[in-house]
Amino acid sequence: MTSDTPSLQLAGYWLPVPGWSLSASASSALNAPGRVLLATVELSRGWTLSDSWQMQIGVVRYSYPGNRSNRLFNRDEASIGWSYRDRLSVSVAAFELPGSYRGRWYGAADLTVHQPLPAQLSLSAGIGISQAPSALYGLDHYRYGHAGLMWNAGAWSVEVDRVFSDARSIYARRGNGIWPWVATLSRAF
Template structure:
C-alpha cells in the first residue's frame, strides 16, 4: 500500500513528539491539508489536495529547530521538504527580531529540474501582527546559480476573537533554470501578493487567500498554473 511521504513524516514526528513529551521538551507541530503548494507566489504543485506536516522545537533561550514535508494526496512522492534553524530576540515590549537559516528542496518529475536552495532570513516582527522579512536565496546544485534577494511584508489584523484579515506583498528575483522552466522569456524580478481571511479556534486553523503574481514566468510544465485561490485547514499539536 503506497502512503504519501507527508503521512510517513507525520507518523515519525508523532513518535518523536511522544518520546520527547515525556521529557517535557518544548516540542510541537501541525498537519495541514491545502489546495496547492505555493512558494513566494510560484506554484510548486498542481491545483490538487496536498498534505503537509511540520515539527518544531523551541528553547527558552530563543532558539528553534524545525522540519517539514509535503506531498500530493494522489502521489506518494515528496513534493516539498525543508529544514530550518532560527534565533529570536526582543527589541522592545512590542518588537522582536528573528534570524534564520533554511534548507529547501522541491523535487521534480520527468524533465523538470529539481530545485534546492539555502536561505538566510532576517525578520522584524511587531506583536505577531506585522512582519517584515528580508532574505538571501542561494540555489544549490548549479554552477550558474547566484544569490538572489527577496523581501516580504505580511499583516495579520484581528477582526474578532477567532477571525483575522490577512494581507501580504513581496518581491523576489527568479533564478534562471529553476523550477523546471524551459526557454521562457520573463522579467528577472517579479512581484506577488495575497489577501485573505483566517479563522482560528483552539488547535484548528482555516484560511482562504486570494493570490496573484506579476512579471513572473509561466508555471512549470505539469503544474497547470497558479490558482488564484488558496484554501487550507490545519491542526496543531
C-alpha cells in the same frame, strides 16, 4: 510552484531552548500519496527587542524532489525579519538555487499585515518582491503576495488565501495550472 491539486503537509517543530527553533516539513499531493512535493528544514533564532518588537534570523533549505526541472527550484535561504505586535512583519532574505545557479545569490523582501476581527477572525495580507534568474522565472525579478482570512480557536486554525505572482516560471510555462487559492486547515499538538 505545485500544481492545482490538494496536498497534505506535515510539519514539526523542536524548541530546544528559549529563542531557538528547528523545524522540518514535507508535503505530498493527495492524488499521489507518498510522493513528496516539497521538503524543508529550518533553523531560526528569535529575540524580543521590546514589548512591541521581535526579531528573527533563520536559514532554511527548500527541496523539491522528483524530476530534474523541479530540482532547479531547490533553494538555500538566509533571512532576517522584524515583527510589531503580531500585526506587521517585514523581512529580507538572500537565497541561492544550488540546482541551477550555484554561487549566484538573489535578494527578496516582503511585508505582511494582520488585522484582528471579531469572532476569532483576522485578515492577513502581504506583498513582496524577489530577484530571480530569468531563465527559470521568465523575469529577472517578480512580485508576489496574498490576501486572506484566518480563523483560530485553540489548537485549530483555518486560513483561506488568494495568492498572486507575476513570475512566469518554467513550471507554469509547461502548462501546469497553478491554483491561485490556498486553503489551510491545521491543528497544533
